[in-house]
Every structure is written in C-alpha cells, then in structure tokens.
Amino acid sequence: MKGIIFAFLGGACITLQGVANARISQDIGTWQAAAITQLTGFILALCILVFVRDGSLAQLKSVKPLYLLGGGFGALIIFSEVTAIQQIGVTFTISALLIAQLFLTFVIDINGWFGMAKQKMKVPQFIGIGMMVAGVIIMKF
Incomplete structure (x- = not known):
C-alpha cells in the first residue's frame, strides 16, 4: 500500500x-x-x-x-x-508521457536491463497498453 x-x-x-x-x-x-x-x-x-x-x-x-x-x-x-x-497541453502531454514510460518499462522488464529480473509479458499487459493508447487518442479527439 x-x-x-x-x-x-x-x-x-x-x-x-x-x-x-x-x-x-x-x-x-x-x-x-x-x-x-x-x-x-x-x-x-x-x-x-x-x-x-x-x-x-x-x-x-x-x-x-x-x-x-x-x-x-x-x-x-x-x-x-x-x-x-x-x-x-497538460493532459495530452502527461498521457503521452505515461504511455512512453509504460512502453519503456515493458522493454526493460522483457530484456532484464539495468539488472532487473526478466519478466514475461502476457496478452493482458499488451491489451492494457493498447487501451491506454486508445484512451489518449479518444481524449485528444
């Protein structure tokens, strides 16, 4: 918590x-x-x-x-x-920033960069990222 x-x-x-x-x-x-x-x-x-x-x-x-x-x-x-x-603007910037952060954390976890333990990403994680991207697109338009 x-x-x-x-x-x-x-x-x-x-x-x-x-x-x-x-x-x-x-x-x-x-x-x-x-x-x-x-x-x-x-x-x-x-x-x-x-x-x-x-x-x-x-x-x-x-x-x-x-x-x-x-x-x-x-x-x-x-x-x-x-x-x-x-x-x-603030909303679109922070939304894009969060997506970029999440995408890079996936790459870091998958590859085990920076001494992190390798993680296997499954379909739900990729669906989650897709939903975030779709949400930002919907917000922008």
Missing part, C-alpha cells in the same frame, strides 16, 4: 512540476527552467538527506557509471515535458 501511495504522490508531483516549469520557462526560457528545477530538487534532496541520513555516500564508487547519468535524464525530461505542455 505504501508503494502505491508513493507512486500516486510521484505522479502528482510530475504533473505539478511540468506545469510549474512550463510557466517558469515562459518567463526565463526552457533550459533555464530545467536548471532551476534541478537546482531546487538538489537542495531539497540534500536537506532531506541531512535529516534522514539513510544510505552511504561512501558506497558511491560501487555504483556503475551509467547509472550516475540519471540526473542528466532529469534535465531532458524537464525540457521535453515543458516543450510538449506548451505545444499540446
């Missing part, structure tokens, strides 16, 4: 962040908005780290270098999301 609550919280924050960034970027530019978002995210995460003190930064050297690029993806996410929101 806790995982579902955090998933909904994360989804809500992605949407709020996208809308806020779209508004910021209208005033100062998209890459500037991405930089400010990354900076404020870093500051908040650092503050939480100071209080929570879980994990160990000493183990950073054991992390594969590829995985350290995750923060860089954040800048590309922000740029893409802001640009899409400005061009196609």
Whole structure:
C-alpha cells in the first residue's frame, strides 16, 4: 500500500512540476527552467538527506557509471515535458508521457536491463497498453 501511495504522490508531483516549469520557462526560457528545477530538487534532496541520513555516500564508487547519468535524464525530461505542455497541453502531454514510460518499462522488464529480473509479458499487459493508447487518442479527439 505504501508503494502505491508513493507512486500516486510521484505522479502528482510530475504533473505539478511540468506545469510549474512550463510557466517558469515562459518567463526565463526552457533550459533555464530545467536548471532551476534541478537546482531546487538538489537542495531539497540534500536537506532531506541531512535529516534522514539513510544510505552511504561512501558506497558511491560501487555504483556503475551509467547509472550516475540519471540526473542528466532529469534535465531532458524537464525540457521535453515543458516543450510538449506548451505545444499540446497538460493532459495530452502527461498521457503521452505515461504511455512512453509504460512502453519503456515493458522493454526493460522483457530484456532484464539495468539488472532487473526478466519478466514475461502476457496478452493482458499488451491489451492494457493498447487501451491506454486508445484512451489518449479518444481524449485528444
């Protein structure tokens, strides 16, 4: 249950962040908005780290270098999301974003990328993705 609550919280924050960034970027530019978002995210995460003190930064050297690029993806996410929101609106952007996320998670699970256990996808999972795509198309038109 806790995982579902955090998933909904994360989804809500992605949407709020996208809308806020779209508004910021209208005033100062998209890459500037991405930089400010990354900076404020870093500051908040650092503050939480100071209080929570879980994990160990000493183990950073054991992390594969590829995985350290995750923060860089954040800048590309922000740029893409802001640009899409400005061009196609919030609802369609978030819908397309969710479909893209779900599709890529299927590919990751099927192939066992990033050290994840391989998963077999069955017909119901593919029907679910198809229904999501159909839903977005229906919403758009």
